[in-house]
Amino acid sequence: MSDQPSPPAAAGGALPPPERPFDLRGRVALVTGAARPLGGAIALALAEAGADVALAGLTGSADEHFQVNSAANQVWSLGRRHLALQVDLTDPVAVEAAVQRVEDEWRRLDLLVNAQDLLFAMPFGETSLEEWNATLAANLTSVALTCQAAGRVMLRAGYGRIVNVASVAGDRGVMNMTAYAAAKSGVLALTRALATEWARTGVTVNMVQVGWYEDQAGIGDDPEHRKTLTKILPARALVTNDEVTGAVVMLAADSGYFTGQVVAVDGAATARI
Template sequence: MVWEELKLEGKVALVTGGGRGLGRSMALALAEAGADVVVAARTRDQIEQTAAEIKKLGKRGVAIPADVTVWEQVQSLVDQVVSMLGRIDILVNNAGQGLSKPLMETSAEEWTAVLQTNLTGMFYCCKAVGKYLLAQRSGKVINIASGLGERGLPNSTAFAASKGGVIQLTRCLALEWAPYQVQVNAIGPGWFPDSPGGQESRRYGERLERFIPLGRRGRPEDLQGVVVYLASSASDFMTGEVIFVDGGVLIHA
């Protein structure tokens, strides 16, 4: 019976930033669990490749180019999802932008770009999808946060501030939408080379691994089981939480 709760047959998911890295991996995991999946990003070629992989799994895979920092594009994206697939049940807010730079070297434009993508874009997506989830009184929102939303790190002010905002957005929305049986949770990846915040991981490579209790950096597949759990009925009594998938970094720091 427990495996039945993890199945996503008949569900429709939207994954932003779904063309590569963690977003692609999570989109494929949702499809393997039975969901039809729409992937969105600014780069058409990448999301079309992901959509093709989803189709090979026997599910409907759709690629829709969109910039999450533009409200009108987000509205159009979500309306297209519902028009093409008939509904929307799962939102994975994965689109993100990293920045590794001291505060005094960070321009106002760089600060704004990171916050606009990582936090405002997530707000836009939640608002556009929320219209449908609240009306149907069911749904799952999965926001991609970061361990840096909980702990500080030099040269990460803009990124860490944006991810701290993501965590609070998750908690506040979880309370607002609980009466509608919509669960809002977050995943906090640690050092993943393919994540928006992975510059430090790529730059320092193996030197970072001694700070990770499990002794290695993350791999895209490390998020697959977590995202399926949070998207499924198995997590119906869980909301407002952040699951950190970081090899133990936060408890070790």
């Protein structure tokens, strides 16, 4: 692919309207962060819409792989093909191998959903370089690595849908979350730039910006923190997994004109001052 801007001629036309909306039958998806309840719910929703799904976690640990496998079983129970991958998403060689594995098994990769998340909150003055680097690696570098590896397959095919799941913390300042916010905001910048770079290749890149949600490890676990959160959020409630999956499916099934953009699933949290 050239790194020069495309010549000023319309590249490719619109796809014809689908017979069924939001139809992912015949598509192959890779969902990362599938060891977490949100990632698992996304994998399941893609399978419900018809996709075959490969699932990965974030660290590749044995504990995590157990969770990834149980999400994969749910995909299997819907009659879709499934593949549980054990991979450290911060290791470029491992990510490349995981994507290769999907391609070897199913000969294609149409959809990538980055749903991995490593929550980290600490006063900035007490944050070590190791913690900073680990937060950036898990939340931002992992997204870059999966986009690069999956993107190569998608660019060859001339078709791809990438959905990065990030956080309101990348949009608004949150005390004690400087490193996490920098990483999530980085995902937004990556999404916009990559969407632009690949705009004429048939690959779209979008982001779902999720508010504080029910199943996020560490958020809302502490009853006092939960009480404060539900009091200050406009929706008076945390976001549920079911509220996120529809946005991912809509973007995964999109016809190609929706790119470089953010769908905020946050119950109006970022509509407010």
